[in-house]
Amino acid sequence: MIPYGKHHIDEDDIQAVADVLRSGVLTQGPAVEAFEQAIAEYVGAKYALAVSSGTAALHLAALVAGVAPGRSLVTSPITFVASANAAMYAGGRVVFADIDSQTINMSPDSLKVALESNPDVCAVIPVHFAGLPCDMPAIKAAADRVGAVVIEDAAHALGAQYSDGQKVGCCANSLMTTFSFHPVKAIAAGEGGMITTNDEGVYRRLLRLRSHGINKLDDPFEIPEQADTGGVRNPWYYEMKELGFHYRITDMQCALGLSQFKKLDRFINRRRDLVARYDEAFVGLANCRPAQALGRDQSGHHLYVIRIDFDAIDMTRGQFMLALKEKGVGSQVHYIPVPAQPYYRKLGHRPDDYPAAQQYYQEALSLPLFYDLAPDEQERVISSVKALLS
Ligand SMILES: *Cc1c(COP(=O)(O)O)cnc(C)c1O
Numbered sequence: 001m002i003p004y005g006k007h008h009i010d011e012d013d014i015q016a017v018a019d020v021l022r023s024g025v026l027t028q029g030p031a032v033e034a035f036e037q038a039i040a041e042y043v044g045a046k047y048a049l050a051v052s053s054g055t056a057a058l059h060l061a062a063l064v065a066g067v068a069p070g071r072s073l074v075t076s077p078i079t080f081v082a083s084a085n086a087a088m089y090a091g092g093r094v095v096f097a098d099i100d101s102q103t104i105n106m107s108p109d110s111l112k113v114a115l116e117s118n119p120d121v122c123a124v125i126p127v128h129f130a131g132l133p134c135d136m137p138a139i140k141a142a143a144d145r146v147g148a149v150v151i152e153d154a155a156h157a158l159g160a161q162y163s164d165g166q167k168v169g170c171c172a173n174s175l176m177t178t179f180s181f182h183p184v185k186a187i188a189a190g191e192g193g194m195i196t197t198n199d200e201g202v203y204r205r206l207l208r209l210r211s212h213g214i215n216k217l218d219d220p221f222e223i224p225e226q227a228d229t230g231g232v233r234n235p236w237y238y239e240m241k242e243l244g245f246h247y248r249i250t251d252m253q254c255a256l257g258l259s260q261f262k263k264l265d266r267f268i269n270r271r272r273d274l275v276a277r278y279d280e281a282f283v284g285l286a287n288c289r290p291a292q293a294l295g296r297d298q299s300g301h302h303l304y305v306i307r308i309d310f311d312a313i314d315m316t317r318g319q320f321m322l323a324l325k326e327k328g329v330g331s332q333v334h335y336i337p338v339p340a341q342p343y344y345r346k347l348g349h350r351p352d353d354y355p356a357a358q359q360y361y362q363e364a365l366s367l368p369l370f371y372d373l374a375p376d377e378q379e380r381v382i383s384s385v386k387a388l389l390s
Contacts, residue, residue, distance in 0.1 A: 001325070002381065004332040005184040005303075008267070008371040016259035020251045027250040035254035036194070038261055043158075043169030045177070045196035047203035050254055051210055054155045054180025056247040057193035058086035058125070060209050061176045064202055065123035065149040067092040073123035074114050075153070076106040077337040077357040083125050083153045084338045093347075095121060096339055098354040104129045104291055104305070107356070108138035115146050123149045128157035128168060130334070131186075131300030132292050136162060136173035155180035158187065159268045160300035168300070169196045176202060181257050186300055187264055189257035192249050213244030270371050271301035274378060278304050278367065281382040287312045288389050291364060303334055306385070307363035313389055317365065320388055327384040332366045 020031055032050055040048035051057050067073050067086070072093035075083045087094040097114040100107040106126045115121055124143045126134040136152070143150045154160070154177050157168040169177045176197045181189035197203055207216040215238055221227040227237045275296065282290055291305035310317050321331050337357045339349035351358055368381055 001328050001330055002368045002373070002377050003330045003370070004366050004368050006370040006372060007183040007188040008263075009188070010263075012262075013256055013259045016255040017252050020255045023251075025251055027248060029251040031251040031254040031258060032249060035189075035258045035261070038258055039158075039169070039179070039194050040196060042261070042264075043167045043177070043196055045169055045171050046198045047200070048194055048196045049203065049206045049210060050249045050257075051193045051195065051247045052249050053191050053247075054153075054178060054182065054185075054193040055082040055085070056245070057178035057180070057195045058082055058151070058153065059089045060206055060245070060247065061151045061178055061195055062086040062090040062092070062123060062125075063209060064205050065151055065175065067123055070120060071122045072118055072120050073125055073151075074106075074111060074118070074121055074148075075125040075338075076127045076129070077339050077351070077354045078104055078129060078335055078360060079127040079153065079338060080155070080335060081338055081341060082155075083127055084344070086125070093120070094338075094344075094349075096349065096354060096357075098356045099129075099360060101356045101360065102292075103132055103134070103294060104360060105132060105134040106139065108135055108142055111139060111142050115142060115148070119146075121146060121148050123151055125151045125153050127153040127155075128160060128300070130292060130303040130305060131156045131160045132295050133157060133160050133162050133168055133298055140173040149176075150174035152177040154178060155182075155185060156302035157300040158185070159264050161298050163295075163298060171196055171198050175199060181253075181260075186267060186302065187257060187260035189249070189253040189260070192253050192257055208241060209244040210247045211244060212246060213240050213242040215239045215241055267371050268300060271369060272296070272299075274369055274373055275299075275301050275304055277378060278306075278369075278382070281386070282306055285386070285389060288385070291360070301369065303366045304369040305334060305364050305366050307360070308365055308389070309363065315388070320365070323388055324384055327380070329381050329384045330368060333361075333364055334366050335361075337361050 036048040067090035069091045077096040084094045097110040160168040179194040181192035287309040340351040
């Protein structure tokens, strides 16, 4: 069975993790900082903070952006639930802005409408769907007009670049960018996430929130009389300044992430080649087309999604997926629109309010895309899909 996605681990990765296990330090050691530094340098951001997951990264970013009871954030309906859940963790509310049918990313025009009718919005979370960068200048301009902070959900987009050549994560048009290192993403740390920013105040706040809200770096003490005895600093003393979390990541995970990171460009080049072959196979077919045809040189190529007119081929998507499975080809749907989830329906959200997302969802199918997908396996995927279409 060919899965839709899969990580690639080599002996260097195994050695990197084993080295940590032999080093005597399992967490908060040198691998965390080394991984953070490598990512910050690569994306071109001043600061990077590693956390336990991409979801934790979104949660902390939403808090720093000011999401709280009475405040809301806007995100795309076509994303993993975590982008929206960040609002709920922070005690706020989520608003959705429909997608652009050509990019499957948040439409800046829909965002403007959402911002006009929701004056409590303090953050916007565009999602670089399947690795294709969003129209960040337009999103940033719309957010600036209402004083909202931009947080890029780049869980799909490590290694992607904007049309001006800058790397996703440089935060040129956002306050923060979040990444995920779950095994299906560009590089794997087992579990893990990262937040990049150019703002020192944001970085310091994130550093505290990652570890219980306890003071970090040279944060001044709030109660100096507890901190000193006779003018001498008490060596055991620390202060918890706000309610933070335990969202730290281990050295084993960061050593794996760093070792994987060294292969990132190789991983992405391979994905780009596979995508080019798929595009060649699926362009010009009846009832089937690539969901994203733009920005092929910019994308991180996390997913390869085709859109099929299932009514026209007189098959349900479930039947189509089962038929592929019988030929040994795995497939998946990314994503069920978040407002269609029972939890969000109960909060009053309706998927029908986002017609472009609904239309996309009816037709979407993700095909296998990963570093180790062999040429003959890819040809099997292509011929299996084509056979079902005719
Ligand atoms: C994977 C993913 C996340 C969450 O990342 P985890 O590391 O699994 O917590 C958030 N947003 C999107 C778009 C994702 O694909």
